[in-house]
Amino acid sequence: MANAEILYSVKAQRGDTLRCKGWKQETILRMLENNMENAEIPELLVIYGGNGKCARNWESYHAIVKSLKELEDNETLVIQSGMPVAIFKTHKLAPRVVMATTNIMKATWEVFYDLQDKNLTMFAQYTAAPWEYIGTQGVIQGTFETLSAIAIKRFDNDLSGKIYLTAGAGGMGGNQSWAMKMHGGVAIIVDADERVLQRRIEKNYLDMFVHSFDEARKIAEEHAAAKKPVSIGIVGNAADVYWEAYEKGFQPDIVSEMCPCHDPISYIPSGYTGEQADEYRARDRKAYLKDAQDTMIRQLRAMIAFSRKGAEVFEYGTSIRKECMDAGMPKEEAKQIPGFVAAYIRPLFCEGRGPFRWTCISGEASDLARLDDLALEICAGDPLVERWIKLARKHLPIEALPARICYMGFGQRKRFGLAVNDLIKKGEIKGPVAFSRDNLDSGSIVNPTFESEDMKDGGDLISDWPYLNGLLNASAGCDLIAIQANYSMGEAVHTGVTMIADGTEEADLRLEASLTVDSGIGVIRHAQAGYETAKDVANGKGKLTTDSI
Amino acid sequence: MANAEILYSVKAQRGDTLRCKGWKQETILRMLENNMENAEIPELLVIYGGNGKCARNWESYHAIVKSLKELEDNETLVIQSGMPVAIFKTHKLAPRVVMATTNIMKATWEVFYDLQDKNLTMFAQYTAAPWEYIGTQGVIQGTFETLSAIAIKRFDNDLSGKIYLTAGAGGMGGNQSWAMKMHGGVAIIVDADERVLQRRIEKNYLDMFVHSFDEARKIAEEHAAAKKPVSIGIVGNAADVYWEAYEKGFQPDIVSEMCPCHDPISYIPSGYTGEQADEYRARDRKAYLKDAQDTMIRQLRAMIAFSRKGAEVFEYGTSIRKECMDAGMPKEEAKQIPGFVAAYIRPLFCEGRGPFRWTCISGEASDLARLDDLALEICAGDPLVERWIKLARKHLPIEALPARICYMGFGQRKRFGLAVNDLIKKGEIKGPVAFSRDNLDSGSIVNPTFESEDMKDGGDLISDWPYLNGLLNASAGCDLIAIQANYSMGEAVHTGVTMIADGTEEADLRLEASLTVDSGIGVIRHAQAGYETAKDVANGKGKLTTDSI
Ligand SMILES: NC(=O)c1ccc[n+]([C@@H]2O[C@H](COP(=O)([O-])OP(=O)(O)OC[C@H]3O[C@@H](n4cnc5c(N)ncnc54)[C@H](O)[C@@H]3O)[C@@H](O)[C@H]2O)c1
Numbered sequence A, B: 001m002a003n004a005e006i007l008y009s010v011k012a013q014r015g016d017t018l019r020c021k022g023w024k025q026e027t028i029l030r031m032l033e034n035n036m037e038n039a040e041i042p043e044l045l046v047i048y049g050g051n052g053k054c055a056r057n058w059e060s061y062h063a064i065v066k067s068l069k070e071l072e073d074n075e076t077l078v079i080q081s082g083m084p085v086a087i088f089k090t091h092k093l094a095p096r097v098v099m100a101t102t103n104i105m106k107a108t109w110e111v112f113y114d115l116q117d118k119n120l121t122m123f124a125q126y127t128a129a130p131w132e133y134i135g136t137q138g139v140i141q142g143t144f145e146t147l148s149a150i151a152i153k154r155f156d157n158d159l160s161g162k163i164y165l166t167a168g169a170g171g172m173g174g175n176q177s178w179a180m181k182m183h184g185g186v187a188i189i190v191d192a193d194e195r196v197l198q199r200r201i202e203k204n205y206l207d208m209f210v211h212s213f214d215e216a217r218k219i220a221e222e223h224a225a226a227k228k229p230v231s232i233g234i235v236g237n238a239a240d241v242y243w244e245a246y247e248k249g250f251q252p253d254i255v256s257e258m259c260p261c262h263d264p265i266s267y268i269p270s271g272y273t274g275e276q277a278d279e280y281r282a283r284d285r286k287a288y289l290k291d292a293q294d295t296m297i298r299q300l301r302a303m304i305a306f307s308r309k310g311a312e313v314f315e316y317g318t319s320i321r322k323e324c325m326d327a328g329m330p331k332e333e334a335k336q337i338p339g340f341v342a343a344y345i346r347p348l349f350c351e352g353r354g355p356f357r358w359t360c361i362s363g364e365a366s367d368l369a370r371l372d373d374l375a376l377e378i379c380a381g382d383p384l385v386e387r388w389i390k391l392a393r394k395h396l397p398i399e400a401l402p403a404r405i406c407y408m409g410f411g412q413r414k415r416f417g418l419a420v421n422d423l424i425k426k427g428e429i430k431g432p433v434a435f436s437r438d439n440l441d442s443g444s445i446v447n448p449t450f451e452s453e454d455m456k457d458g459g460d461l462i463s464d465w466p467y468l469n470g471l472l473n474a475s476a477g478c479d480l481i482a483i484q485a486n487y488s489m490g491e492a493v494h495t496g497v498t499m500i501a502d503g504t505e506e507a508d509l510r511l512e513a514s515l516t517v518d519s520g521i522g523v524i525r526h527a528q529a530g531y532e533t534a535k536d537v538a539n540g541k542g543k544l545t546t547d548s549i
């Protein structure tokens, strides 16, 4: 089928029309369609993150849709790097779909591209391949909770009047201004590409942008003094602007960046606009790379300088320290700023928390609203959930199928999942609900430069854990499970999952077990590493639940 | 528990005493004990293959035994690199044990040893960590079937009167002489360590050994002429003896070797006895390594020379070509001889065949005999199974719990498993039966220098397949599943499984599904790669079954 039909836009089916042989299959199909509805380049099957795809090619896409429509209640569909390869008879409580994506021995980008050219693999990204992408909300809460942890650590749990200096307003980075404003603070975000800042304004993620640091500083300091939230873009290169700010004695409270450092060929060298960089990159890749590395090193040095002057500075998952080390910066220098997981997020992991999310398969906003209420009921007294749900329902628009992300932890997820299934049974919401999560989770990933950096036991590289997560979820009746390699090639192993509430007794069984093991193995991983909170949670002495493992 | 009790010998429980809460758990416990009964260094928990262990340490061993005794019928025990870390409530059809072992990002031996010192990991080997080792039988059939494939390809399916020149009579290599004799042929096996050859004589794997090539040649040629099987050891270095033989115009029919080339520091350089090599290695590791590499290159060149003169020459899974390339030999030169999987075993993989095996948990030899009969009934007309079972029951001793290996394929395994479960139901055998397999299997492994070398689609490095195997087996109700890294560090990914027949209806369900998916995904992997036989099997047009996938 060399000329399989290309669909330039796909919308997720809404309502109560069942196209498959059961609601589990229908839910999974709608999650795939929802990925496509949120996709950055749907005609190329690219969902987000540069090259994260939902299917190998259009032939595979259509074959997947067909297979999901035909799949029986006791069968399992097998997907290898975006291509459906088999349907096996298993049993009713088995997963309906299993996947493995981008797993390659001795992976490098060259090896990957060669195998991709041979039509043998595709890039998973975190939530693209397993059909769990829900738009920009995911990363917003990540930034919001990171800033919350910083607020608690340094600023009496209050960021109003504080200034966050950052850079990179792209697909993921663009959320930073909003997250800081949700905290009532001031965000300055530097991007070398004016077109990108323009887009953020159009999408309401940014209030304004200017062309000079002095202008931005004036607006920022006025708003901070008046404790009024605002977000200001600066057209410029992060390295240049950060040093200018530093030399002029500017004192931001928090400094980070979300430039595409993990992929230096996308990072814009000093002296180039976005368009000029595109042209330079096409003309002389090697020279470009060298320039980009020099600029990146200058940028990191500016961040370290701010940190010495007392600002809270961290790497926000971009690999800037590793890339600078690869480009020659000494390790002791680069490691003067921490990664955000080790610094702020790991305590949440110890409680089994992470970017849990639910998607309303009916497509009804009223279902989402009812589930927001339910989350507040179930997690009453948990400040993290309470604060987030209230802000999120107020500020965040619905993107494609209504969905909510929420950093629930061990115990909460299971209680919430079962309560949702109950609501469906009673007809109080209109359709099934799919639970999933992304990579930044307690028990599903190993990435030694990110989620598992600086583990207390030195086990940053031990990758048994995501495989145990996958096997446990398959054992527990999770509906879709995906083992995948991610991040920069060969640098992370991650297991993606989708669990479905469809109002059946069967779903009670599946949800109880899978929502327990999924974050449970994360708690265990941290308890093994010696984190006391995690040991308490495993022993039933956590804040969120008295269940023990 | 720093001073957990060390057991210097463990015997697998026999008979019908149940120590656990169900026969599945008891079977798994006996498989662990059986590993230990077959172990090379039980007091160190080392089962075989140098450093392949069944538990992280003695504290973990005792905790595993205790956990298995307490494990309920709806719970799953989780083992991370030999240490039990959690028990989760799952459901009845879920696996009772899941494991992940030796999985390490960016693995090298240095990284591994560092993490092992920190008590964070252990080495899996293939069947050690998942408690599936059954002694030497496994590798014997591997060699037997390799020689069978050669017999069919080159010698009219008859090796009587043919001479196999090989080297390395160690733990695995020592089986070669027996396998060749089972074919009615003549084996010459060179080993630098006289102590090792002495041990083979004691264990009845070798008829005699001599100190000169001329002597061995005389005996070999006389027996070949008379079509009488014999096995002759030569004390000497493989490189030296092979060149001497070549220069004297000796014409063996088949040439290979099983020296420990994958670990050059164990390979003995020319001019040293086993004892002298031990001393040299301890004294000057670097000089030793250089000498060993030089000798290895000379050995491989001799093998290539024999191949040019028309002998059937192959690498038998020792990595000799890769090690010689790493030591400077050009790739075009090293690759003049093939690996045995690509040359002989892959056609079997396309039928879903591989080293399937069963272990009789009762400990009764009569159970094994009944199952040998059953295998002949179920696979009547399949020359491979018929020939092997008849020879194996005649020639192979029982080691620890009675077990049989047999290269059954897709369709056969399921039919056999269900028939075994039926025998147990009817009381015709005395206890449960555990099915498992080792690494050389159709659908469970990726190893680009071994099982997945030279795949037709160039996908040697794609490691999605073993993860899919693991997820599918977990979905299908397989009883124990283990995802592990193996072979030389970071070079292979493998999934080990144990499926249990205990005469219950539940076992019917589990066996039907798991014995289908396990080899089924192997057939699919080969069909995807473009092998016609595998496509036929997947479409129900194979020799062994009309089931399709
Ligand atoms: N912390 C997290 O949880 C998390 C989540 C997702 C992504 N990330 C990381 O964040 C980074 C950005 O991701 P993205 O999806 O937003 O990338 P993107 O490519 O969509 O956007 C990057 C932006 O940075 C700008 N830029 C590049 N070089 C610059 C420079 N020198 N100075 C100023 N601006 C520059 C580009 O113009 C672009 O707008 C990546 O490294 C990614 O891996 C982290």
Ligand SMILES: NC(=O)c1ccc[n+]([C@@H]2O[C@H](COP(=O)([O-])OP(=O)(O)OC[C@H]3O[C@@H](n4cnc5c(N)ncnc54)[C@H](O)[C@@H]3O)[C@@H](O)[C@H]2O)c1
Pocket (backbone or CB within 6 Å): B049, B139, B142, B167, B168, B169, B170, B171, B172, B173, B174, B190, B191, B192, B193, B196, B236, B237, B238, B239, B258, B259, B260, B261, B262, B263, B266, B267, B268, B269, B270, B274, B295, B316, B317, B318, B319, B440
């Ligand atoms: N093909 C397969 O399916 C398969 C299975 C298991 C092991 N292997 C491989 O086979 C090799 C041997 O495994 P093993 O467990 O038997 O190893 P081992 O260490 O138990 O035995 C190796 C033997 O080789 C001898 N030796 C070493 N250097 C020599 C030399 N230069 N000349 C002559 N003899 C020499 C040693 O004295 C020793 O007796 C390994 O590389 C292993 O990975 C292959």
